[in-house]
Amino acid sequence: MLGTSKRRRDRSAKRNEKAPQAEMEMTPMIDVTFLLLIFFMCTLQFRTLEGRLAAYLPKDTGPALRSALQPEPITIEVRVAATGLRVDPRTGVAWTGQGRFEFDGARELTYRVGPRQYTSPERAIARVGELHAQDPLRRIKLDARPGTTYADVIQVVDLATRVGLDGITFTGSSE
Amino acid sequence: MQMSKHDPETDMEMNMTPMIDVVFLLIIFFMIITDLTQQELEQLVLPVAVEAVEDKPDKDERRPIVNIKQDGTIIVRREVIYTPEEDDYTRLKEYLVDMAQLMDKDTPEGLSVMVPDDPILIRADENTPFKMIQKIMELCGQKGIQIWKVELAASRPPDEGPGI
Structure with missing residues (x-):
């Protein structure tokens, strides 16, 4: 009895001497660590999905040096023709005032470029493109009328960027 | 003696410390990066834009x-x-x-x-x-x-x- 336990102790002492690090179980720790690493790497990637569109504000605050030489800008006016109903995005029924809402299909927008009025933003942007090609010095102004949402504006800016029109400025007042 | 070479415990002779050090450093790096970028971006439903340019987190934190x-x-x-x-x-x-x-x-x-x-x-x-x-x-x-x-x-x- 006594002999066996002594022998065991001896053996374990010998083991400690030969490979002291081997006694610690590293595998689970390394597993967890790698999982954490992968998790943080993945979360970092998701964020880069977000993008941005460049736009400009009118720089009218200071005295303009060449304001007399500036040609009249091309204005694209976004107007709400039919407001549509606010619905709950999950259920599709009328919005109750809780959480997010969306507009239903009855919502309609019109886009006015100069005297012409369009119902499709693509056509309006095509017209802006024509005008801009005639006189590239004319800047493009976006006039979002009351009732328009951020998404409506983004759609116009996105379409304009797609056809190569950049440097869009904003106009209009919040009042 | 010959047996101990094939003992699974002696296989741990490989030095894990530098690897674990590097992995921990990477974790800390990613944790800090994630924290900084999450701080200012609120969870919102953004409109979709095809032409949107990929937005890299701003390192100087100068952009409002x-x-x-x-x-x-x-x-x-x-x-x-x-x-x-x-x-x-x-x-x-x-x-x-x-x-x-x-x-x-x-x-x-x-x-x-x-x-x-x-x-x-x-x-x-x-x-x-x-x-x-x-x-x-x-x-x-x-x-x-x-x-x-x-x-x-x-x-x-x-x-x-x-x-x-």
Whole structure:
């Protein structure tokens, strides 16, 4: 009895001497660590999905040096023709005032470029493109009328960027 | 003696310490990066834009980021600084003045004064009334701020992936 336990102790002492690090179980720790690493790497990637569109504000605050030489800008006016109903995005029924809402299909927008009025933003942007090609010095102004949402504006800016029109400025007042 | 070479315990002779050190450093790095970028970006449903340019987190933290919720609530650095009920823009204005002072100044073509050369990032829910954003744009043009470059946040179409 006594002999066996002594022998065991001896053996374990010998083991400690030969490979002291081997006694610690590293595998689970390394597993967890790698999982954490992968998790943080993945979360970092998701964020880069977000993008941005460049736009400009009118720089009218200071005295303009060449304001007399500036040609009249091309204005694209976004107007709400039919407001549509606010619905709950999950259920599709009328919005109750809780959480997010969306507009239903009855919502309609019109886009006015100069005297012409369009119902499709693509056509309006095509017209802006024509005008801009005639006189590239004319800047493009976006006039979002009351009732328009951020998404409506983004759609116009996105379409304009797609056809190569950049440097869009904003106009209009919040009042 | 010969047996001990094949003992699984002696296989651990490989030195794990440098590897674990590096992995921990990587974890700490990613944790810090994630924390910094999450701080200012609020969870919002952004409109989809195909042409949106990939937005890299701003390292200098010089770019003001303004989050606007659907009801018009403005959140900056995880703090609500404007509610439509109170309708008080002083805190937002203070924030923009502070940020504009930190920015590099330049004189753009057609102007004779120095104005900030860095953009502001506006992030709004897709159904936010645009007049809320116009109000912020108005503030940007005020004396002491004069930020004229705007970046509008949008999400990219899901099938596009993270891009190259």
